[in-house]
Amino acid sequence: xxxAAHDSGAAVALLGGGTDLVPALRSGERVAxxxxxxxRVLELRVRGAGxxxxxxxxxxxxxxxxxxxxxxxxxxxxxxxxxxxxxxTGTVGGALGSARPAGxxxxxxxxxxxxxxxxxxxxxxxxxxxxxxxxxxxxDALVTAVRLARPGGPQVYLKIGDxxxxxxxxxxxxxxxxxxxxxxxxxxxxxxLLPARMGDAERYARDEVDWSxxxxxxxxxxxxxxxxxxxxxxxxxxxxxxxxxxxxYRWHAAGVLAGRAFARCLHVTAPPAGVPGGPAGDSAxxxxx
Amino acid sequence: MxxxxxxxxxxxxxxxxxxxxxxxEATGTDGGATGAGGGANGGDGGEAGVGGGETGADGNxxxxxxxxxxxxxxxxxxxxxxxxxxxxxxxxxxxxxxxCEQGRCGACSVLLDGRLAASCTVLAADADxxxxxxxxxxxxAGLARAVRAMFLAEGAVQCGFCTPGFVVAVTDLLTRHPDxxxxxxxxxxxxxxxxxxxxxxxxxxxxxxxxERSLLRSGDAHSSGQTQRPPDGGPxxx
Ligand SMILES: Cc1cc2nc3c(=O)[nH]c(=O)nc-3n(C[C@H](O)[C@H](O)[C@H](O)COP(=O)(O)OP(=O)(O)OC[C@H]3O[C@@H](n4cnc5c(N)ncnc54)[C@H](O)[C@@H]3O)c2cc1C
Ligand code: FES
Ligand code: FES
Numbered sequence: 001x002x003x004a005a006h007d008s009g010a011a012v013a014l015l016g017g018g019t020d021l022v023p024a025l026r027s028g029e030r031v032a033x034x035x036x037x038x039x040r041v042l043e044l045r046v047r048g049a050g051x052x053x054x055x056x057x058x059x060x061x062x063x064x065x066x067x068x069x070x071x072x073x074x075x076x077x078x079x080x081x082x083x084x085x086x087x088x089t090g091t092v093g094g095a096l097g098s099a100r101p102a103g104x105x106x107x108x109x110x111x112x113x114x115x116x117x118x119x120x121x122x123x124x125x126x127x128x129x130x131x132x133x134x135x136x137x138x139x140d141a142l143v144t145a146v147r148l149a150r151p152g153g154p155q156v157y158l159k160i161g162d163x164x165x166x167x168x169x170x171x172x173x174x175x176x177x178x179x180x181x182x183x184x185x186x187x188x189x190x191x192x193l194l195p196a197r198m199g200d201a202e203r204y205a206r207d208e209v210d211w212s213x214x215x216x217x218x219x220x221x222x223x224x225x226x227x228x229x230x231x232x233x234x235x236x237x238x239x240x241x242x243x244x245x246x247x248x249y250r251w252h253a254a255g256v257l258a259g260r261a262f263a264r265c266l267h268v269t270a271p272p273a274g275v276p277g278g279p280a281g282d283s284a285x286x287x288x289x
Numbered sequence: 290m291x292x293x294x295x296x297x298x299x300x301x302x303x304x305x306x307x308x309x310x311x312x313x314e315a316t317g318t319d320g321g322a323t324g325a326g327g328g329a330n331g332g333d334g335g336e337a338g339v340g341g342g343e344t345g346a347d348g349n350x351x352x353x354x355x356x357x358x359x360x361x362x363x364x365x366x367x368x369x370x371x372x373x374x375x376x377x378x379x380x381x382x383x384x385x386x387x388x389c390e391q392g393r394c395g396a397c398s399v400l401l402d403g404r405l406a407a408s409c410t411v412l413a414a415d416a417d418x419x420x421x422x423x424x425x426x427x428x429x430a431g432l433a434r435a436v437r438a439m440f441l442a443e444g445a446v447q448c449g450f451c452t453p454g455f456v457v458a459v460t461d462l463l464t465r466h467p468d469x470x471x472x473x474x475x476x477x478x479x480x481x482x483x484x485x486x487x488x489x490x491x492x493x494x495x496x497x498x499x500x501e502r503s504l505l506r507s508g509d510a511h512s513s514g515q516t517q518r519p520p521d522g523g524p525x526x527x
Contacts (some may be wrong), residue, residue, distance in 0.1 A: 083480025
């Protein structure tokens with residue numbers, strides 16, 4: 001039917017919860033001749049758990065995810081989205097469709113090496129999140145679900161920004177530890193046009209962490225944060241500087257959040273020599289499973 | 290109340306939940322709603338709906354909304370209209386307030402099948418088949434009555450513009466979470482903005498409702514042993 005709607009030549013808009021689309025239709029920012037409402041497609045609301053992976057239907061809301069014990073990190077990221085009203089309404093499919101630079105779910109899923117499952121008249125498809133974001137969605141396709149590995153260790157999600165209930169984050173950070181594969185992944189949102197992985201910092205962590213115990217030296221978090229600042233400054237294309245933070249501020253915030261998330265994920269061997277400096281009064285929220 | 294919709298997102302009393310848009314004067318795109326791309330759908334439950342509105346100047350829609358227990362027919366709304374716009378401008382329901390139209394202030398809060406939502410972020414046509422409850426439909430007794438009374442008693446109403454949204458949000462909170470502590474109350478009300486009171490009095494009103502309710506509950510324990518019935522049929526706790 002989506003294909004039929006598309007063939008009719010009208011501007012087609014997929015509707016999840018509407019938290020982005022409906023205000024945009026109202027303001028005229030978006031125009032749609034046909035709206036395909038997905039909320040009642042029950043299949044899209046399914047959440048499933050396989051032996052190694054978790055699958056989350058595109059129609060799942062943040063509220064649906066917020067209490068999900070199988071992925072405490074994801075649940076935490078969902079709990080710090082917007083307000084009750086937004087969490088009850090906004091969906092996973094909408095988060096992927098809107099692809100905000102510091103979208104909470106997008107940042108978390110970027111760190112989690114998530115895959116995006118899509119459906120179109122050509123059949124079902126799945127692709128890594130970065131490729132999905134780079135290629136964009138075909139006009140006659142929709143996101144049906146995302147798939148990610150079951151958590152293999154602590155996961156921390158932190159963000160910083162203005163009034164959370166009203167505005168998405170300025171900078172967001174996800175750090176995921178996989179104790180089995182001796183891997184730590186880190187994604188930063190709000191610096192580039194899309195969340196980005198911090199390769200150098202991840203490699204540093206791989207070599208620095210004592211994987212038998214999950215411990216790191218007291219200075220490691222600082223170094224990890226510094227590597228993230230360096231990587232953030234190299235991200236292209238960069239998000240244009242806006243009223244909500246200069247580029248330098250966002251790089252700095254990325255480093256602070258990453259260092260903090262890193263320290264929360266791992267055991268520090270001895271008390272740190274000095275308290276790592278963070279900007280006073282930041283509104284970061286986070287949590288550990 | 291005619292509303293007997295099952296919990297959550299299943300089809301409500303006004304239809305089978307198959308289309309979000311036109312029933313009568315469809316433009317040909319909504320027939321049967323077989324689902325986009327085949328793969329995702331094909332099940333029995335809900336189906337994707339196309340509001341097959343015309344792009345022309347007045348691509349009008351006709352559908353029904355269950356507002357505060359009454360079935361209302363919506364004629365002449367545009368496909369892209371929000372629930373807020375249709376409630377106020379088409380149906381004359383002024384119990385929802387219109388302030389930011391961006392989901393940021395909560396003045397337009399309603400319960401949709403028992404879930405708190407900002408009606409300016411909801412497509413009206415997509416609310417066909419759900420129970421829409423505004424502050425006016427919360428009922429004159431029980432929790433909603435207590436919330437209203439305490440807002441007045443504690444001076445939590447000044448200009449009053451935010452009040453309908455707050456009363457809906459507070460009723461929702463205390464239904465789900467009667468013993469919420471201060472931090473939980475603040476978090477739950479973060480989607481509602483008040484420019485007059487500074488929130489202290491609103492918080493005090495919520496605390497006062499909790500105090501009254503817990504007294505009531507301990508008093509009730511003898512007679513019926515029943516917990517307070519939520520006014521809206523009870524949102525789930527997920
Ligand atoms: C006040 C407010 C606060 C917010 N706070 C946050 C925040 O803290 N963090 C955050 O990350 N976001 C935030 N958001 C953004 C928004 O809520 C999220 O991006 C949300 O996930 C969008 O989901 P939705 O279902 O409402 O999307 P919709 O508005 O329904 O759709 C958004 C886009 O995705 C497309 N789409 C929808 N479903 C699909 C699908 N299945 N397949 C393909 N495309 C699809 C639509 O066509 C549209 O282009 C906020 C928004 C508001 C209004
Ligand atoms: S008018 Fe809907 S949230 Fe402000
Ligand atoms: S009483 Fe005036 S905005 Fe709240």
